Amino acid sequence: MANRSCVIRLSRYKNALNRLKALNFVRVFSDNLADAAGVTAAQVRKDFSLFGITGNRRGGYKVDELSDQLNKILGKDQLQEVVVIGMGNIGRALLHYGGLEKSGIKIVAGFDIDPAKFDREGQPPVLPLEDLVSVVTERQVALGVLAVPEYAAQQVSELMLSAGVRGILNFAPICLKAPEGCVVNNINLESELENLIYFVNAANNEK
């Protein structure tokens, strides 16, 4: 079973392949993908071997074939619909985040409890939180982005799960617990900045 870091790398390889495709590349070598993803060529080959993807030393990988294989692994062979809960600064930014559609991800609606934020005619629309269950159930949306304040996060995540959401990308500054059969990835801006601070200081101290 692949771990989180491995799957993040697969995304990077896939993105690099898309760029190479646009440049009419037909073949690609693990060294090329390693450069694009900032890892070693051995890591690329190891990641691929986990999924039974093999190239050959002289010919490398065929761009089209490899791209199809990675897209399939990453679930990009079908449109993925996503809802965004919480229309604060981050939630609104994510609702209108460009460039996802071309990669097969569609944000279908935003949700909030504040009537001032509702916008039924918007693209995507912003709807009352009460409508979440019906929208998710009807459209069989499996993914949700959670961008509500900390105090509301656990409760809203349970509502999302009860509606049928199976994967949550959580931007609320709290480490959500994933119940059985559900995946939660936490992105905490404060932690990310702290992480950066730590490594910047560590680099300074090495001098």
Next chain:
Amino acid sequence: MANRSCVIRLSRYKNALNRLKALNFVRVFSDNLADAAGVTAAQVRKDFSLFGITGNRRGGYKVDELSDQLNKILGKDQLQEVVVIGMGNIGRALLHYGGLEKSGIKIVAGFDIDPAKFDREGQPPVLPLEDLVSVVTERQVALGVLAVPEYAAQQVSELMLSAGVRGILNFAPICLKAPEGCVVNNINLESELENLIYFVNAANNEK
């Protein structure tokens, strides 16, 4: 040397400690922190031992002491200033992201090349990109958030580094290369969603 995942966990322990402090807890056990951070107690102890932090089996850790130690490791014993480059949806949201000040992180200014976005009187102000070098140099800002379009990311990151920024949190959908002496953490929304899709599908297939 701690790795990225370890430092992210330290942030989580630190956040959990802040909550416990607010509840007037004096002592805490590795099991408590494990629950809060979603890891095992053994992992907590292993992380702490890497930094020479020791508790004792019966008494646990002293909340105040542990909190000070973690804050120091994470560089939170001094104010950290941050600049944000690129005032698109994500950049603007990050510029106004609340809750960082209380944790010792201050966003000092946003930057863009579009005059329509400048706002010198804003809190924080939005300034022309030409001013980046002078602001960063003058205030000795070590950290920057990059939220520009993909095609501009490499060039702007080089400008940031030349100004003296030592750590970049990159939201542009490209995997930036970190030059010597500089740290780059990439957050790619598409990759995060793809990651979620992969694990949701993997969980479904296990059934």
